[in-house]
Every structure is written in C-alpha cells, then in structure tokens.
Amino acid sequence: MAEVVESVENRKDLHNGADRAEILLKGTGYGVRMILPEALPDERLLEELLRFSGDAARLARGIGVVLDLQGRSLTRPLLLALLSQFVWTGDFKVLSWMSYNVDTLELLRSSGFSIGEPMTDKPERSAGSNTLVLYQSLRSGQRVEHDGDVVLLGHMNDGAEIYSSGNVFIRGRLKGVVHAGMRGGEYCISAGQFEARQLRIAGKLCSTLGSDVEWWGKAVVISLENDSLVARELKL
Amino acid sequence: MDSSGVQSRVIVITSGKGGVGKTTTTSNLSVALARSGHRVVAVDADIGLRNLDVVMGLENRVVYNLIDVVEGSCKLSQALVRDKRVDNLFLLPAAQTRTKDAVSSGQMEELCSMLREEFEYILIDSPAGIESGFRNAVVGADEALVISTPEVPSVRDADRIIGLLESMEKAPIRLVVNRLRTSMVREGEMLDVNDVLDILAIDLIGVVPEDDSVVKSANRGEPLTLSDSSPAALAFQRIAARLAGDEVPFPKFDEENERGLLAGLRRLFGKKD
Ligand SMILES: Nc1ncnc2c1ncn2[C@@H]1O[C@H](COP(=O)(O)OP(=O)(O)O)[C@@H](O)[C@H]1O
Numbered sequence A: 001m002a003e004v005v006e007s008v009e010n011r012k013d014l015h016n017g018a019d020r021a022e023i024l025l026k027g028t029g030y031g032v033r034m035i036l037p038e039a040l041p042d043e044r045l046l047e048e049l050l051r052f053s054g055d056a057a058r059l060a061r062g063i064g065v066v067l068d069l070q071g072r073s074l075t076r077p078l079l080l081a082l083l084s085q086f087v088w089t090g091d092f093k094v095l096s097w098m099s100y101n102v103d104t105l106e107l108l109r110s111s112g113f114s115i116g117e118p119m120t121d122k123p124e125r126s127a128g129s130n131t132l133v134l135y136q137s138l139r140s141g142q143r144v145e146h147d148g149d150v151v152l153l154g155h156m157n158d159g160a161e162i163y164s165s166g167n168v169f170i171r172g173r174l175k176g177v178v179h180a181g182m183r184g185g186e187y188c189i190s191a192g193q194f195e196a197r198q199l200r201i202a203g204k205l206c207s208t209l210g211s212d213v214e215w216w217g218k219a220v221v222i223s224l225e226n227d228s229l230v231a232r233e234l235k236l
Numbered sequence B: 001m002d003s004s005g006v007q008s009r010v011i012v013i014t015s016g017k018g019g020v021g022k023t024t025t026t027s028n029l030s031v032a033l034a035r036s037g038h039r040v041v042a043v044d045a046d047i048g049l050r051n052l053d054v055v056m057g058l059e060n061r062v063v064y065n066l067i068d069v070v071e072g073s074c075k076l077s078q079a080l081v082r083d084k085r086v087d088n089l090f091l092l093p094a095a096q097t098r099t100k101d102a103v104s105s106g107q108m109e110e111l112c113s114m115l116r117e118e119f120e121y122i123l124i125d126s127p128a129g130i131e132s133g134f135r136n137a138v139v140g141a142d143e144a145l146v147i148s149t150p151e152v153p154s155v156r157d158a159d160r161i162i163g164l165l166e167s168m169e170k171a172p173i174r175l176v177v178n179r180l181r182t183s184m185v186r187e188g189e190m191l192d193v194n195d196v197l198d199i200l201a202i203d204l205i206g207v208v209p210e211d212d213s214v215v216k217s218a219n220r221g222e223p224l225t226l227s228d229s230s231p232a233a234l235a236f237q238r239i240a241a242r243l244a245g246d247e248v249p250f251p252k253f254d255e256e257n258e259r260g261l262l263a264g265l266r267r268l269f270g271k272k273d
C-alpha cells in the first residue's frame, strides 16, 4: 500500500517532521512525549498506537508518557477508545495530556485528566531545542556529543559516553558515563535502570555511586536543583 | 561465489581480549565444516603471532604465507596448505616475521575476494584488540563470530568489538561463550551465559565448556573436531552445524546452555530490531 511505503520513508527524518502522519517520540526531562499527529485520521490513530505498542513502545513502557494530541479535535468515542485500548491496558503510564485545541483540552479537563507538561518545576526547555534521538544501544567505546537533549532508546553499556548540553534520557540500563548540561544549567539525567558509578550534570560530579544507593538498578531521574544533585526514583 | 556456484561466506572470528579462544574456535570450526562436506579455508590473520598452523598441526608444511600472496611473491595456490586428514580443508598461514602493518585493508579485501572464488567457507582468525590488525582481519568479512569468556573484562571488550563490527555493517554478528565453568557459575563466581547475553544483546551461536582436552589437542596439533567426542568437541560441532544453517537445539543436559537459549528467546520477544 502506498500509505505504508510513505510512512516507512518518513522514518528517516523523524526529528524534523511536524506534519507527518506518524507517531513521534520526544525525550523530555520527565519521560517521553508521544506526539499523535493530526494528519493521522481518528480511525488510524488507534491502529497506529496499537502497532506502536508492539514495537517501539516497548521502549517507552515503564516510563512516563505524555500524550500530545496537537490540534486534534478529540471526540468522546475516540477518547473512550484511547482509554480502553491503550491507556488502561497498563502498558504505559500516562502522566498527562497535551493539546492546543481548546475543545480537546476542555473535554480532557472535564473528564478529570491532567493537562500540560508534568512536573512544571523542571527547567524549561528552550523553544527550538535540538534533540538527538538514537534508536539503538551504545556500546563500550562509543561516544555521543550533542548540543541539546539526547534520547537513547536502548541501553548504555559500560564504557560508553554521552556528553550533552541538555538533558539525557536513557530508556534502558545506564552503565556508562553521562555528562548532562555541559555548559551549565539545571538539567537532568534519566535512566530506565540506573547502574552507573558516576554521573555529571553541569559542574557537579558524583562519583561515589554503587549498589548501596537504594535506587540502584531502578528507574531514576537525577536532576541538578539549587546546586545539588537530586535523585528521584520513578515509581510507576 | 566459489567455483561450484555456492555462495561463499567470509566469517571473521574475533574478540576484544586476547587468549579467549579465537584460534581454538577457528581451527575446530574449520575442521568440523570441512568434515561435513564444505570447502573450507582457515586464514591466519594474526600476523606476526602465527599459531593457527600449530594448533591445526600443519606448521611443518608451511612454505609461503598470506603476506607472500598479497605481495605477489607467490600464487595463492602455492601458499594454501592442504590438510591431509580432512578433504576440502586448507590453511592460509600468517607470516611469523612480519608486523601487522605489512598488509593493508585493501590488500586484505582483495585476498578475500580471491578466496571467495575457491571456497565456500573462509574463516579468518584475527588478532585481539582494535588496532590495524583487527581492521585488516575484519574488512573482507561478511559475518563475525565474537568470542568471549564469561568474565567481566572479556565481556566488556567484546562489547566494544561488537560496536565496531556493527559500525562496519557486519551481519550477522554472533556470540560464542567459551570456557564456561558450570561449577563456578553455580557458586556465583562467574557470569552465566544469560548475564553475558543480557549485556551484549547479540545472538548466541554456542557455548563451549572449559575442557582440558582443548589444551591437549592444541599441543598435539589435532583439532578436537577431527574425531574426539569431548564436551568441547561436541560444542564446536554444534556451532559448525548452526553456522551452516542447521537448527541444532541447545542441549538440555547443560544447564547453562539452556539458560542461554531462554535468554535468547526472551530477547527475541523483548528487544527492538
Ligand atoms: N574451552 C576451553 N577449555 C580449555 N582451554 C581452552 C578453551 N578454549 C581455549 N583454551 C585455551 O586457552 C588458550 C588460548 O586460546 P586461543 O584459542 O589461542 O585464544 P586466542 O586465539 O583468542 O588468543 C589456549 O591455551 C587454549 O588451549
């Protein structure tokens, strides 16, 4: 089918497409923002989401997800379908919903869902910030340097390194060296399974980590707040 | 394609750390594949530290070597040593007196295409590490076997090698876990196959137990797969069969093998790809 072929081709330039009919994942300080493009018709949205559940979504499972409906006008039947087939299946922890459609927001709010970016005390993401999304694992000896946020949808093995001027989000196991906020700033590092001996955010270094910290091996967000590193276990 | 029209496969046998069993694996797999009727050449690309010829028991018959071929000092057919014990098995020895820089990647690629004309399986024994010798050994290969022992430093170095192989677009890249000691795993003194797979996240092609007969066979210059039925010999035979595309179950009697298989299955369902 022509449609399918097109969406496969689109995959190549995932980060800079706002108008494409494909679900996008964006790493954020709190987890993953799932952008559900308007270009995707209602009847295909669920289909895409479910297809997504099988594959890339496994990466997002277990971490918080924000569903971004963009400008879509959300109908009650679609909301119900989304809830019963996607949200309530428990594969995802939906932290909040986003939309810039007033009616959609009103429907969500009146149904009792949280709206907007979760954890608003997090550092603001500058508009047009540049996110590098890596659909792979990083192995020993591999090094990523990026001016912006880095989203690694895989593991980060012992001996791998990420240097980023923004936030660093690692879906899988974090065993390598991460330096977030290289040029300063209150950024954060998040990992699906934290097993790193050291980490750095801006000018702060913590090198005394080990299996004695209670969140070792767990899903964690570590952020720089008021000049000290704060770790929060992500209990989902 | 070789002369009989069979698609040739160039497979590099590699590892991060040295001494984990590359040469042992190359010699045993070469013998096992040849015994099952394939036309095989074992290439010693560990230039300057040649020992594949010794382990295969062919050192007395080495005249020319790989460098002589790439430099044009002899014909390929003159440098190939035929194994008299097994039909269809040849060795292309390394030079003992030269350094790894004596050959370029371009020359190695050319050599591999020459070998493709003649052989179905071209198994390349490579030097340890990630220096130029590694690149030369890998450059002409399609696929790779990565050898690791179940020890943390070996696994970490294997991870590095896998990253390099991936970036060079070798596929498939499969793992051989060598020198597994069941008793040490049970006592928690050694990683089990499951742990290794969990870290490396590549397909397992086989597990070879620690086995004294390996050392004896190396000293005698008689690869185990010539005749022996020791645990390591059987393990190498199974790997050879899997390499040739047979579905060989991971044996049930070996607790670790089984766990490796389960981990492999789990990854099949649990990992993107
Ligand atoms: N499964 C095994 N059991 C016991 N000894 C082994 C085993 N595999 C390899 N060895 C021994 O380990 C040493 C290194 O093996 P070798 O194949 O030469 O490694 P490499 O080529 O990677 O340097 C040799 O002495 C070999 O006999």
Ligand SMILES: [Mg+2]
Pocket (backbone or CB within 6 Å): B022, B023, B024, B046, B051, B125, B126
């Ligand atoms: Mg060797």
